[in-house]
Amino acid sequence: MRFFDPELYKNTDYGKLWSEFKWDIPANYNMGVAASRFGREDPERIALYYENDLGTIASYTFGQVLKDSNRLANALVGLGVKPGDRVGIVLPQRVEAGVAHIAVYLAGAVSLPLSVMFGEEALEYRLQDSGASVIITDGPHRELIESLRSSCPDLKTIIDCDDNKKEGYASLLASSKDACHAFNTKSEDPAFLIYTSGTTGPPKGALGAHRCLLGNLTGFELSQNFFPMQQDVFWTPADWAWTGGLLDGLLPSWCYGVPLLAYEAKGFDPERICQLLEKYKVTNGFIPPTALKMLRQVENIERFDFNFRAIMSAGEMLGAEIYQWAQTQFEVDVNEMCGQTEFNYIVGNCSALFDVKPGSMGKAYPGHRVDPVDADGNVMPVGETGELAAHRDDPVMFLGYWNNKAATESKYRGDYWGLGDLCYRDEDGYLWFLGRDDDVISTAGYRVGPGEVEDSLLKHSAVAQCAVIGVEDKLRGQVIKAFVVLAANVEATESLATDIQQFVKSRLAAHEYPRLIEFIAELPMTTTGKVRRVALRQRDN
Numbered sequence: 295m296r297f298f299d300p301e302l303y304k305n306t307d308y309g310k311l312w313s314e315f316k317w318d319i320p321a322n323y324n325m326g327v328a329a330s331r332f333g334r335e336d337p338e339r340i341a342l343y344y345e346n347d348l349g350t351i352a353s354y355t356f357g358q359v360l361k362d363s364n365r366l367a368n369a370l371v372g373l374g375v376k377p378g379d380r381v382g383i384v385l386p387q388r389v390e391a392g393v394a395h396i397a398v399y400l401a402g403a404v405s406l407p408l409s410v411m412f413g414e415e416a417l418e419y420r421l422q423d424s425g426a427s428v429i430i431t432d433g434p435h436r437e438l439i440e441s442l443r444s445s446c447p448d449l450k451t452i453i454d455c456d457d458n459k460k461e462g463y464a465s466l467l468a469s470s471k472d473a474c475h476a477f478n479t480k481s482e483d484p485a486f487l488i489y490t491s492g493t494t495g496p497p498k499g500a501l502g503a504h505r506c507l508l509g510n511l512t513g514f515e516l517s518q519n520f521f522p523m524q525q526d527v528f529w530t531p532a533d534w535a536w537t538g539g540l541l542d543g544l545l546p547s548w549c550y551g552v553p554l555l556a557y558e559a560k561g562f563d564p565e566r567i568c569q570l571l572e573k574y575k576v577t578n579g580f581i582p583p584t585a586l587k588m589l590r591q592v593e594n595i596e597r598f599d600f601n602f603r604a605i606m607s608a609g610e611m612l613g614a615e616i617y618q619w620a621q622t623q624f625e626v627d628v629n630e631m632c633g634q635t636e637f638n639y640i641v642g643n644c645s646a647l648f649d650v651k652p653g654s655m656g657k658a659y660p661g662h663r664v665d666p667v668d669a670d671g672n673v674m675p676v677g678e679t680g681e682l683a684a685h686r687d688d689p690v691m692f693l694g695y696w697n698n699k700a701a702t703e704s705k706y707r708g709d710y711w712g713l714g715d716l717c718y719r720d721e722d723g724y725l726w727f728l729g730r731d732d733d734v735i736s737t738a739g740y741r742v743g744p745g746e747v748e749d750s751l752l753k754h755s756a757v758a759q760c761a762v763i764g765v766e767d768k769l770r771g772q773v774i775k776a777f778v779v780l781a782a783n784v785e786a787t788e789s790l791a792t793d794i795q796q797f798v799k800s801r802l803a804a805h806e807y808p809r810l811i812e813f814i815a816e817l818p819m820t821t822t823g824k825v826r827r828v829a830l831r832q833r834d835n
Contacts, residue, residue, distance in 0.1 A: 296550070297512050297660070300520040300646070308648045308657070309723070315512070315660035319689050323481035325507045325545065326363065326399030329392075332551040333360020339551055342389050343527075343574050346558040347566075354389045356551065359396070362389075362467055364474035366397035369466040373451055375428055377402030377477055380487060382421060382429035382449075383535070384408045384439065387556035390455045390463060391534050392544055394430045395486075399504070402477030405486045407535035409821045414438060420489050421446040424499060424696065430463070432456050481505035481689075487696055488537055488635050499696030500635045507545055509690025513639035513659035514546045517629045518578045519604035519646040522550040526603075529555040529571065530580040531562060536822045537635045538609065542580045552578075564588045568598045575601040582609040582823045586616050586628075587752070587759055591782070595623060602626050606642065608633065609823050611727050613749030614652040630655055632682070632727065636692045637711055640664050640684050641725055653749070654724040655717070662688055664725070666717050671708020674718070679728060682717045683710035716743065733827055735764030737772045738805055744827075747806055750798045751776060756784045757794065761817050761825040762808060765834055776808035777830055779816060786813035 303311060332339055337357025344352045375381060381398045383405055385391035398405040406426050408417060417439065421429070425448040431439055433456035443449055455463040479485070485504045489497040515521045528547040532539035547554050555574045557567070562585065570576075579602065581589075586607060589595065602624045608631040620628045631642030632655040641664045643656035650656070658664040665673045666680030674680035684691070686709055694702040705712050716728040728734065729743030736742075744762045751760040759779040764772035778794065780786060791811040799807035818829035 295511075296515070298515050298520060300523075304520065304646065306647070308644075311647070312658065312660050317661050317689055319481050319505050319508060321481060322478055323504045323508065324399055324476050324479045325485050325504045326367075326396040327476050328507060329399075329545045329548040330356070330360045330363055330396050332356040332548070333363075336551060340553040341548060342392065342554050342556055344387075344389060344556045344558070345570065347560060347563075352389075356548075359389065359393055359548075361472055362393045363396040363400060364472055365467040365470035366393055366463075367400035367474045367476070368470040370397060370401045370403065370428065372470070373428060375401055375403050377479075378484065379403045379428075380406045380424045380426040382406040382408050382424070382426040382431075384410060384412070384417070384429060384431040384435050385455065385534075386410050386432070386558045387534055387539075388432075388455075388558055389556070390430070390432075392548070395540065395545070399479075399485055400474055400476040402479055402483070404484050404501075407486065407488055407540060409533050409535040410435060411533070411821045414442070418442050418445055419496060420499075421449055424487055427451065428453065430455065479504050481508070482693075484693060486540070488540075490635055498698055498701055501693045501696050502635075503693050505689045506638070506692065507541065507549070509661070509688060510541050510639045511546060511549070512661045513631065513633070513642055514542065516644035516647065516659055517604070517606040517631050517639075517642045519629070519644060521546075521578060521604070522552045523577070523603065525575070526552045526577045527555060527574055528552050528578045529574075529576045531557075531567070531585050532580060532582065532823070533821060537633075537638055538580060538582070538822060541638055542606070542608070562588060564592045568592055568595060571600055572598045577601055577603045578605070580606045580608070583607055583612045583616055584609070584759070584819070584823045584825075586612075586620055590616070590619055590623075591758060600624055604629065604645075606631050608642070610825065611745035611749070612653070613745060613752060615749050615752045617650075617652040632656075632713075632715070632725075634713055636705075637684050637688070637713060638690055640688070640690060641682075651722075651724050653726065653745075654720075655727050656725065657723055662690070665710070666719055666725070667707050667710050667712070669707060671710045676719055676721055679716055679718050681707065681731060682713045682715040682725065682727075683707050684713065685709060686711050733763075735762070735772050735774055737764065737767075737774060738770040742774065742806055746802065747774060747776070747798065747808065750801050751778065751794065751808070753801070754794050754797050756781055756790060758782075759817055761827060761830060763827050763830050763834070765810065773809040774807065775810035775812065775834065777812050777814050777817060780813060
């Protein structure tokens with residue numbers, strides 16, 4: 295299905311489009327059926343281009359994806375997987391990962407995406423808390439998962455995609471039927487369980503329904519400037535184990551019959567990424583700000599012939615500096631978006647419909663009511679700060695935290711769900727991010743969001759990456775401290791620190807410049823590519 299045909303909507307007033315949009319969510323809906331439909335409608339169409347850092351090159355059709363998904367779904371049922379059971383998936387960007395997700399949904403089970411970057415403790419906690427009975431993985435991660443069997447009593451079966459033995463992926467598919475009768479799931483039935491990478495306390499499992507994929511699609515179409523268009527190819531560096539990779543990339547692209555570029559590598563190699571973007575003529579992407587900053591460091595990047603027509607960016611504040619660089623380099627207006635695992639793809643930009651204000655997170659996408667609110671869910675007036683919140687009568691809202699009703703209810707703000715971001719709405723209806731509610735710095739009576747300071751820092755030629763936090767100060771309550779990763783071949787000196795401080799001070803305000811600067815080799819990141827400010831605070835104590 296497609297919500298917005300550009301021939302009908304490209305000249306539409308966005309406010310009118312938003313106010314007139316109405317959801318029509320079917321009672322029965324299955325994400326696996328939706329994401330594999332082109333295997334039935336156009337089986338020879340390419341679904342995935344794949345390369346890895348070992349030199350392997352392959353491509354897969356939608357027909358192949360459907361056939362393998364059906365067979366794996368039948369195999370899972372044969373192994374005793376029942377509707378609602380959790381099936382872990384620990385795989386990098388490779389075709390088996392997409393097949394595994396579709397198969398789990400077809401079987402009526404719940405996918406448990408797990409990052410290949412997880413170590414023993416991270417995997418153990420999630421497997422124990424979710425009660426996963428089956429896990430689908432590859433050779434490099436098999437040994438680690440095997441070591442967790444004794445502490446994860448619910449885990450019965452490990453399916454290794456690189457193993458040809460009896461319960462190996464290939465053998466299971468070979469012994470299963472091509473035809474599969476998908477479980478007739480309700481749109482409200484659980485489909486996936488993704489653990490949040492929160493900054494405090496243990497991770498919480500966010501349980502999403504099948505309808506959540508539909509709820510994503512209005513924003514996805516518009517953030518990609520009327521997706522899909524003929525010859526579109528999609529790419530994201532985001533791990534498919536996370537909302538950004540799975541629900542903002544893989545599954546919606548396949549719903550629309552658009553091929554993805556998958557690159558399996560041990561790290562982010564910006565030079566190699568540029569080569570692949572050029573080779574496969576990638577037109578659309580979800581590229582987080584951190585990845586854009588890394589691409590900016592490629593020498594003579596203008597030598598590559600890029601083919602982008604739309605880029606969406608999310609995960610943290612993009613900032614005017616990186617926006618303008620990407621606009622010049624890729625010849626597109628980057629559509630910044632905001633969402634979270636619990637309530638995804640609800641607000642963002644669409645340069646094909648309305649002007650992008652660099653630094654703004656945009657406007658609510660059709661089908662979503664998003665406002666800055668106070669603690670009781672009262673909408674804040676224009677220009678006044680509140681918590682970014684979305685109305686709870688929304689198909690993209692998750693079902694709740696796994697076995698944690700209290701944590702779910704703690705985020706209710708009247709009829710709204712609080713996302714934890716501080717923001718305000720300007721007179722033109724654009725929403726502006728000020729920082730997380732626990733990231734805002736209070737200094738000398740001023741409240742300072744980290745995003746603006748970081749954006750200013752990035753404009754200094756010596757700064758490659760940065761993050762700011764507030765540190766305790768007897769005089770001012772807090773002062774701003776910047777952690778700076780320097781550009782290549784730049785030496786860390788006291789005089790450089792002073793120069794950077796003056797650079798920011800002269801561009802923002804006396805209360806907004808970093809009074810403290812620490813040069814570090816790399817910033818601590820979550821597996822979703824966000825800066826772990828809590829780790830920076832701990833480092834500073």
